[in-house]
Amino acid sequence: MRKTTIYLTIFLLIFSSCSKEDEIQLLDIVSEKFENLYAPQNGGRNQRTGQMEPVSGEFTKFNFSTGQITTSDTDWDVAFRATTIIVNGGVSLETIDEPTRTGNSAVYIANGTMSSVTDVDLMSLTQDSSNGYAVPTGGGNGWYTYQGPPVNLISPTPGKILVFRTNDGKYAKVEILSYYKDAPENPDAYTDETPYYTFNFVYQPNEGVTSF
Amino acid sequence: MKNFVCFILVFLCICANQTLLSQKINDSISTKILDEVIVSATKTLRQLSTLPLPAKLISKEEIIKSNSSRLSDILDDQIGIFVVPDFGGGNGIQMQGLDSEYTLVLIDGFPIIGRQSGTLDLERIAVGNIEKIEIIKGSSSGLYGTDAIGGVINLITKKTNEVVSFESSYKISSFNTNDWSINIGSSLKKGHSINAFFNTLNSDGYDLNDIEFLNTVEPYKNYTGFIRYNYENENLSVFSSYRIYHEDQEFKINKNIYGDNTINESSFNTSINYKANDKLSLVIDNYHTKYKNEEALESYSLDYDESFFNQSLYKAELRSIYEINQKNKLILGIGYSEESLKRNNFFQYKVSQNSNNYFIQYEGFILENTNYIFGARYDQYDEYDSEFSPRFALRTQLSNNLSSKFSIGKGFKTPDFRQLYFNFSNSNSGYSVVGFNAAKQIINDLLSQGQISNLIITESQFEGQLEPETSVSYNLGLNFKINTNISFDINLFKNQIKNLIDYKIIATKINGQNIFSYYNLDRAYTQGIEFNSTFKLNNNLSLNTGYQYLDSKENDVKKRIKSGEVYARVNTVSSSFKIKSDDYFGLFNRSKHNINTKITFIKDDFQIYFKTKYRSKYGLIDSNGNDILDNYDEFVKGNFVSDISVSKKIKSLNITLGLDNIFNYKDPQNVPNNPGRVLYSKITITI
Numbered sequence: 001m002r003k004t005t006i007y008l009t010i011f012l013l014i015f016s017s018c019s020k021e022d023e024i025q026l027l028d029i030v031s032e033k034f035e036n037l038y039a040p041q042n043g044g045r046n047q048r049t050g051q052m053e054p055v056s057g058e059f060t061k062f063n064f065s066t067g068q069i070t071t072s073d074t075d076w077d078v079a080f081r082a083t084t085i086i087v088n089g090g091v092s093l094e095t096i097d098e099p100t101r102t103g104n105s106a107v108y109i110a111n112g113t114m115s116s117v118t119d120v121d122l123m124s125l126t127q128d129s130s131n132g133y134a135v136p137t138g139g140g141n142g143w144y145t146y147q148g149p150p151v152n153l154i155s156p157t158p159g160k161i162l163v164f165r166t167n168d169g170k171y172a173k174v175e176i177l178s179y180y181k182d183a184p185e186n187p188d189a190y191t192d193e194t195p196y197y198t199f200n201f202v203y204q205p206n207e208g209v210t211s212f
Numbered sequence: 213m214k215n216f217v218c219f220i221l222v223f224l225c226i227c228a229n230q231t232l233l234s235q236k237i238n239d240s241i242s243t244k245i246l247d248e249v250i251v252s253a254t255k256t257l258r259q260l261s262t263l264p265l266p267a268k269l270i271s272k273e274e275i276i277k278s279n280s281s282r283l284s285d286i287l288d289d290q291i292g293i294f295v296v297p298d299f300g301g302g303n304g305i306q307m308q309g310l311d312s313e314y315t316l317v318l319i320d321g322f323p324i325i326g327r328q329s330g331t332l333d334l335e336r337i338a339v340g341n342i343e344k345i346e347i348i349k350g351s352s353s354g355l356y357g358t359d360a361i362g363g364v365i366n367l368i369t370k371k372t373n374e375v376v377s378f379e380s381s382y383k384i385s386s387f388n389t390n391d392w393s394i395n396i397g398s399s400l401k402k403g404h405s406i407n408a409f410f411n412t413l414n415s416d417g418y419d420l421n422d423i424e425f426l427n428t429v430e431p432y433k434n435y436t437g438f439i440r441y442n443y444e445n446e447n448l449s450v451f452s453s454y455r456i457y458h459e460d461q462e463f464k465i466n467k468n469i470y471g472d473n474t475i476n477e478s479s480f481n482t483s484i485n486y487k488a489n490d491k492l493s494l495v496i497d498n499y500h501t502k503y504k505n506e507e508a509l510e511s512y513s514l515d516y517d518e519s520f521f522n523q524s525l526y527k528a529e530l531r532s533i534y535e536i537n538q539k540n541k542l543i544l545g546i547g548y549s550e551e552s553l554k555r556n557n558f559f560q561y562k563v564s565q566n567s568n569n570y571f572i573q574y575e576g577f578i579l580e581n582t583n584y585i586f587g588a589r590y591d592q593y594d595e596y597d598s599e600f601s602p603r604f605a606l607r608t609q610l611s612n613n614l615s616s617k618f619s620i621g622k623g624f625k626t627p628d629f630r631q632l633y634f635n636f637s638n639s640n641s642g643y644s645v646v647g648f649n650a651a652k653q654i655i656n657d658l659l660s661q662g663q664i665s666n667l668i669i670t671e672s673q674f675e676g677q678l679e680p681e682t683s684v685s686y687n688l689g690l691n692f693k694i695n696t697n698i699s700f701d702i703n704l705f706k707n708q709i710k711n712l713i714d715y716k717i718i719a720t721k722i723n724g725q726n727i728f729s730y731y732n733l734d735r736a737y738t739q740g741i742e743f744n745s746t747f748k749l750n751n752n753l754s755l756n757t758g759y760q761y762l763d764s765k766e767n768d769v770k771k772r773i774k775s776g777e778v779y780a781r782v783n784t785v786s787s788s789f790k791i792k793s794d795d796y797f798g799l800f801n802r803s804k805h806n807i808n809t810k811i812t813f814i815k816d817d818f819q820i821y822f823k824t825k826y827r828s829k830y831g832l833i834d835s836n837g838n839d840i841l842d843n844y845d846e847f848v849k850g851n852f853v854s855d856i857s858v859s860k861k862i863k864s865l866n867i868t869l870g871l872d873n874i875f876n877y878k879d880p881q882n883v884p885n886n887p888g889r890v891l892y893s894k895i896t897i898t899i
């Protein structure tokens with residue numbers, strides 16, 4: 001049994017080194033951490049009057065191929081506003097300041113770790129629709145867990161990997177690490193500022209490749 | 213005025229026993245232990261030493277020694293019992309790892325109500341008129357019906373045998389806390405006796421946070437009034453009591469908004485016990501209790517908010533007790549109960565629950581050294597399926613010093629009204645909690661108003677009913693009595709709970725906030741071992757020490773971890789990883805280890821009492837967002853809390869000086885019911 005494994009390993013090594021030489025045109029996978037993506041919103045519950053006011057404010061857009069925030073109306077993959085995450089694909093829920101979708105982005109949430117999610121499950125990809133965003137809102141539904149009083153913390157749910165199809169049909173995976181400025185190890189909802197996303201992402205720049 | 217009739221052999225016997233005890237007051241302690249009796253275990257007077265169920269008595273002496281004025285103080289001293297703050301307010305108990313809502317608390321056999329969020333606040337109950345506290349561990353639904361999953365705690369009030377008795381005490385402690393009690397009793401000719409008790413407690417409260425207005429405990433004052441009447445002759449005894457409680461708390465939320473919270477409680481019972489002949493007695497109980505909590509928020513401008521919680525309970529029970537012979541006893545009972553609640557944030561203005569019950573209990577001997585109790589109870593509800601709760605207990609005297617006990621029982625708890633009818637929205641963050649029975653209509657209404665953005669649960673899931681939580685509890689104990697001065701107790705326990713009620717998200721509103729509702733979760737268990745020992749080193753010094761190991765987990769979480777579905781993070785900057793079975797710590801707010809030690813030194817009229825309680829680390833929150841408590845979450849550190857008191861008796865006066873929490877353990881965020889070090893002084897006069 002062990003011998004088989006060794007042979008298999010050797011075979012795979014040879015094979016993988018061969019394929020590297022064969023497909024030399026493949027671009028390297030990008031693996032980066034993005035820190036403090038600031039995504040504020042206006043409205044919500046008014047602290048003074050206690051009244052609900054309509055949510056507004058520009059979404060902070062992000063582009064995986066540049067690995068940077070963008071203000072482009074078309075060339076973005078994912079956008080953030082407070083705890084809400086939208087993709088550049090599907091239809092707008094038409095909240096105030098919500099951008100129109102121009103691309104073909106989609107997303108799903110995989111259970112696993114950054115290293116265990118290695119293949120894109122194409123069937124699971126969803127776009128924003130009139131029924132709701134592809135990344136469900138609300139604590140415990142999508143990417144985060146909300147801990148009620150007394151701590152009132154928003155923590156990214158462990159084991160939730162966001163798998164994206166980008167605007168231009170490539171793939172990326174994201175693990176959100178923190179919602180608080182400078183990603184403190186033990187955030188305090190009363191003193192640490194929000195919403196500052198810190199996340200790890202892996203971007204597959206090669207057209208049509210669905211693995212990372 | 214339906215409360216005319218009622219009760220008990222039990223109380224007749226208590227009285228008889230109290231006479232016995234007071235006569236033997238000068239005898240050795242061992243004689244007294246043999247004579248200890250308990251009523252809660254069987255609803256009849258029963259010798260504790262041969263009882264097959266795990267039970268514990270807290271004597272009047274122990275209550276006095278600990279200088280406790282509230283039930284929470286004295287119960288917190290017991291091994292395996294924790295008084296834990298509930299974040300909805302109130303300090304409830306945790307026994308055998310089960311929450312406050314699973315333990316029935318009774319005064320003279322009748323339940324105390326007013327569990328606003330499930331927790332019964334033990335601070336409400338003054339102990340100045342309590343003769344003893346009986347604790348039965350393990351499911352007792354076979355005798356008591358709903359809520360007795362973890363067991364029963366019964367407070368027996370004092371009844372005098374003297375022509376006139378008088379006792380008054382005053383205790384002053386830190387935070388300007390004043391507690392004053394008075395007990396007056398009179399035993400009149402022709403079998404009549406009357407006892408009255410009054411207690412008042414006021415305090416400035418304390419503040420452990422930096423917020424300008426809100427204090428951790430706001431200033432409060434409360435009063436307890438209690439009066440009991442007894443009549444006895446050869447074949448008839450009557451017991452009736454009336455209890456009232458009033459509490460008032462005023463506070464300020466900010467510069468403009470101030471609030472007022474009041475609690476009013478009253479209960480009345482009548483029990484008549486008719487002894488038909490040597491073998492047969494009939495007991496009729498009648499009990500009516502009300503609990504009312506009102507909170508008003510007012511502001512100098514316009515905002516005004518009012519909340520109320522108005523609960524009432526009526527119970528009646530008829531029992532026949534047939535003593536076949538000295539060793540065998542049969543009890544048959546039939547009962548009725550009616551509970552109702554009016555509360556704001558409810559789906560309906562008034563909700564109620566009625567039930568009938570029937571029970572049987574047989575006590576007997578198999579062999580000379582082996583006795584048993586078999587009991588079963590059948591509870592009929594309109595809203596739920598009927599519950600059948602059997603119970604069996606067996607005790608064997610293995611040798612002169614060694615005895616063993618085994619008991620198994622089924623327990624249940626019906627969903628409380630909140631879990632069925634709640635319709636609550638948090639005004640700060642906008643989330644909602646709705647009861648199971650209310651969910652369908654509330655969701656439908658919101659859907660038609662276009663308020664729902666995401667429906668997570670289909671309507672059909674609310675077609676059925678929320679099932680009562682049920683449990684099976686096992687207790688296996690050994691008792692070694694090496695001699696009159698040294699004894700050990702070991703008890704292994706396990707409570708397996710099914711249909712545990714939890715809440716989960718059922719829908720998301722268009723404002724992004726969730727709607728939660730209750731549902732029957734899979735299963736959970738609590739299990740462990742409890743050890744108790746008593747050493748009387750010499751005439752002056754005695755030592756009592758105990759240990760509890762507790763393991764409590766949700767079966768479903770264990771399964772999910774095994775199949776690799778649960779992830780965790782060390783902190784927010786690290787990536788997540790799959791957790792292992794060992795990483796699951798268990799249920800929230802449970803410590804694995806608990807040690808209690810009490811040392812008493814008595815010389816003549818002088819007494820020193822020292823006690824210390826260790827609670828190992830426990831978790832209150834899931835800090836890494838995976839919904840379970842794992843080793844990578846934040847924990848409350850293990851801690852010791854030690855108290856000391858010194859008392860001196862001078863004629864009819866007893867003067868005490870004490871210091872609680874000597875080492876000033878404090879954790880404001882996690883343990884808000886601990887104000888830190890408390891200094892007190894108490895003076896008691898007994899005539």
